[in-house]
Amino acid sequence: VSPRWLAGKALAALLTLIFVLIFNFFLFRVMGDPTTQLARLPRATPEEIQELRAYYGLDKPVLGQFADYAGDTVRLDLGVSQQTRRSVWDEIGDALPWTILLVGVGTLLATVIGTWLGIVAATRRGTRTDDSLLGFSLFTYAAPEYWIGLILILLFAVAIPIFPAGLQMTPGAEFSSWLDKALDVAEHLVLPATALTLMLLGQYFVIMRSSMVDVLTEDFITVKRAIGLPWARVVRGHAVPNALLPLVTLSAIQFGAVMGGVITIETIFSWPGLGDLSFRAIEDKDFPVLQGTFLVFSVSVILLNLLADALYFVLDPRVQDA
Amino acid sequence: MRAALLGTKRGRVSVAILGLFVFLAVFGALIAPDDPRASSTAVLEGPSAEHVLGTTELGSDVFSQVLAGARVSMVVGLAAAFISSVLGSAVGLIGGYFGGWTDRVFDSFENWFLVIPQLPLMVVLARLLDPSLTVLIAVIGLTSWAGTGRIVRSQVLTLKERAFVERSRALGASDWHIIRALSFLGLGDPTALSWGTMLEHGFAAGAPSAGAWWYVVPPGLCITVLVFAIGLIGYALEQQINPRLQDAR
Numbered sequence: 001v002s003p004r005w006l007a008g009k010a011l012a013a014l015l016t017l018i019f020v021l022i023f024n025f026f027l028f029r030v031m032g033d034p035t036t037q038l039a040r041l042p043r044a045t046p047e048e049i050q051e052l053r054a055y056y057g058l059d060k061p062v063l064g065q066f067a068d069y070a071g072d073t074v075r076l077d078l079g080v081s082q083q084t085r086r087s088v089w090d091e092i093g094d095a096l097p098w099t100i101l102l103v104g105v106g107t108l109l110a111t112v113i114g115t116w117l118g119i120v121a122a123t124r125r126g127t128r129t130d131d132s133l134l135g136f137s138l139f140t141y142a143a144p145e146y147w148i149g150l151i152l153i154l155l156f157a158v159a160i161p162i163f164p165a166g167l168q169m170t171p172g173a174e175f176s177s178w179l180d181k182a183l184d185v186a187e188h189l190v191l192p193a194t195a196l197t198l199m200l201l202g203q204y205f206v207i208m209r210s211s212m213v214d215v216l217t218e219d220f221i222t223v224k225r226a227i228g229l230p231w232a233r234v235v236r237g238h239a240v241p242n243a244l245l246p247l248v249t250l251s252a253i254q255f256g257a258v259m260g261g262v263i264t265i266e267t268i269f270s271w272p273g274l275g276d277l278s279f280r281a282i283e284d285k286d287f288p289v290l291q292g293t294f295l296v297f298s299v300s301v302i303l304l305n306l307l308a309d310a311l312y313f314v315l316d317p318r319v320q321d322a
Numbered sequence: 323m324r325a326a327l328l329g330t331k332r333g334r335v336s337v338a339i340l341g342l343f344v345f346l347a348v349f350g351a352l353i354a355p356d357d358p359r360a361s362s363t364a365v366l367e368g369p370s371a372e373h374v375l376g377t378t379e380l381g382s383d384v385f386s387q388v389l390a391g392a393r394v395s396m397v398v399g400l401a402a403a404f405i406s407s408v409l410g411s412a413v414g415l416i417g418g419y420f421g422g423w424t425d426r427v428f429d430s431f432e433n434w435f436l437v438i439p440q441l442p443l444m445v446v447l448a449r450l451l452d453p454s455l456t457v458l459i460a461v462i463g464l465t466s467w468a469g470t471g472r473i474v475r476s477q478v479l480t481l482k483e484r485a486f487v488e489r490s491r492a493l494g495a496s497d498w499h500i501i502r503a504l505s506f507l508g509l510g511d512p513t514a515l516s517w518g519t520m521l522e523h524g525f526a527a528g529a530p531s532a533g534a535w536w537y538v539v540p541p542g543l544c545i546t547v548l549v550f551a552i553g554l555i556g557y558a559l560e561q562q563i564n565p566r567l568q569d570a571r
Contacts, residue, residue: 012433019434027446142549147521147542153530154538165531260441268525278442282449290446297442305437 006313013306020298025069028291029062073295079288083280088292091277096296098168099262099273105189106196107251107258113197114204115247121205122212122243123235133205141202146264149195153268156191163190166270192269199261200254207250211243218242245315252308259297333558339551343544346392354386358515366527366534376536378520379527387520388540394516395545398459405463410470418475429475435468455514517541 053059057068072078078088117137121130140148157165164170168188175181215221216239224234259275266275274293281289327333351358355374362381369376375384417428447461520541524530529537 012430015430016434016437020438023434023438027450138550138553139546142553143546144542146525147538147545150521150525150530150538150542154533154535158531158533256437256439257441259439263441263445278445282445285449290449294442294446297439298437301439302437 006310009306009309013302016302017299020295020302021070021073022066024291024295024298025066028287029058029065078292078295081281081286081289083284083286083289088288091289092274092292092296095272095274095277098271099266099275101185102189102192102196102266102271102273103258103262105193107200107254109193109197110200110204111247111251114201115208115244117201118205118208119212119235119240119243121209122216125213134209137202137205139202140198141206143198144264145195145199145261146268148198149192149265149268152191152195164188165191166268168272188271192265192271195265195268196258196261199265200258203250203254204247207246208243211246212239215239215243245312248308248312248315252305255301255304259301327555327558330558332554336551336554336558339547340555343392343396343548343551346389347396348393350389350392354383354389356383356386358382358386358390366529366532366537368534369536375540376534378523378537379529384520384537384540387515388517388544391516391520391541392544394455394514395518395548398455398462398516399548401459402462402466405459406467407470409463410467410472411474413467414471414474417471425475428471432468432471432475435465436472440465517544 050059057065060068076089078092080086081088081091084091114137117133121133124130153165156163164187166188169181169184170188173184175184216235221234221239224238225231229237262273262275263278264275265271266273267279270276274296278290278293278297280286281293327337360382362377364373364377365381366379367373367377367381373383373385375388378384378387413428413432417425417432444461444465447465448457451457451461518541521538524534524537524541
């Protein structure tokens with residue numbers, strides 16, 4: 001682990017970005033040529049199709065098309081939604097803050113609770129607490145997140161109606177203050193954020209638990225205990241910081257799965273973020289929007305992976321010792 | 323291997339559960355009390371003597387749908403898992419064995435597939451192609467091999483990348499609900515009856531907000547229990563294969 005290693009990671013991320021661009025281009029050009037969709041329209045004449053091909057730049061050679069596409073993408077011109085005729089970038093801009101809010105809260109809760117439960121279980125290994133925590137987290141891990149979402153609606157929006165079942169705020173409500181509005185949003189956030197938390201919790205728990213178990217059996221811990229340090233201090237001061245490292249990588253790897261969860265959970269709760277936007281784009285066969293959201297999903301995962309690598313670099317004790 | 327599976331209570335229970343689901347996949351449609359697709363006027367009714375798990379929005383018997391839906395759910399899952407593990411093993415073996423440039427190329431390919439978010443990718447592919455079971459299986463198989471590839475490669479090189487193996491094992495299990503997620507989003511074969519499509523139809527018909535728990539709980543529970551059992555079996559097998567994991571427990 002060195003600055004050179006980090007530079008290598010950054011270069012790899014850049015290459016991955018380029019790969020994603022190429023991939024995205026061919027995926028939609030080759031498989032989803034917009035004119036093949038339009039050609040299915042009953043009264044499209046060959047001339048009209050030709051006109052459309054020219055409009056989309058499809059009559060140019062492939063390399064030229066790719067250059068156009070890459071240039072447009074870099075300038076954040078992602079085309080126009082076939083459904084709303086608004087620019088895809090505007091659609092994404094409207095949706096993005098809602099997804100960041102949901103993902104941020106869900107990931108934060110899952111990390112904190114999962115890590116904490118993992119520590120609890122590892123320090124009580126083999127006890128009944130350990131067993132039931134393991135069982136619970138494996139169950140939430142095995143359960144599909146959209147099903148967890150539906151169950152949450154059944155329980156806390158229908159059977160005991162304490163939380164709204166969908167949307168991000170009460171429709172048509174007038175808010176007297178900024179705080180009122182925030183509280184209303186928070187109320188709507190509870191169920192989708194819980195679903196996301198439960199989806200992610202299990203992995204954090206399992207990794208933290210096994211990482212802690214590993215660290216607790218290492219020699220330096222035995223030494224710290226032998227010189228008479230209290231157990232709680234050994235756990236908090238020495239075992240936990242060392243065990244946390246794999247978690248950083250996990251959160252990055254998890255992020256791809258989070259993006260999947262975002263699609264289903266936002267769909268269930270009509271949460272107006274990127275997932276909901278993609279779902280509507282699937283239903284309407286709105287390819288420019290689908291292409292745009294796919295790009296944003298991929299780019300954010302790549303960037304977050306790079307961020308995790310950088311964080312790993314900062315946190316790794318071997319770097320600090322040097 | 324037999325000892326690993328049947329030696330513990332956990333292993334026996336998981337094998338029994340998996341056996342039950344395999345049985346349902348083969349015979350489920352035959353032992354279903356009703357025609358799972360038959361509609362009736364008894365719409366979204368709760369459990370009764372006649373309909374043990376109530377009825378759907380079209381008045382079909384939920385219990386019969388759960389039994390009959392096992393087949394598509396299991397077949398799609400197994401076929402996709404098969405493709406993804408064959409592909410992953412091949413890429414991992416070749417890369418790890420030959421090393422050098424081959425490995426570097428294969429490895430970056432794996433990295434790309436690990437980084438590109440899987441469900442969004444599958445959603446895009448499934449939407450661009452026309453929905454059918456074959457497309458569904460191919461799309462899942464072709465997009466989810468990278469985790470396996472990474473495990474196999476590290477096994478070929480050394481056995482030391484433990485944290486990664488653990489993580490990817492978990493990823494392997496997640497294939498199973500990703501499959502259901504595609505069906506849930508309406509990207510599966512619309513005519514096939516599976517637990518995923520049951521949840522999709524239930525959701526689209528507003529079953530959760532109508533409080534129709536009998537329609538929502540059973541298919542999701544089947545998926546959960548199946549994934550849970552497969553996870554435990556994988557875990558037991560891995561402990562047998564990799565002795566280091568045994569020590570760490």
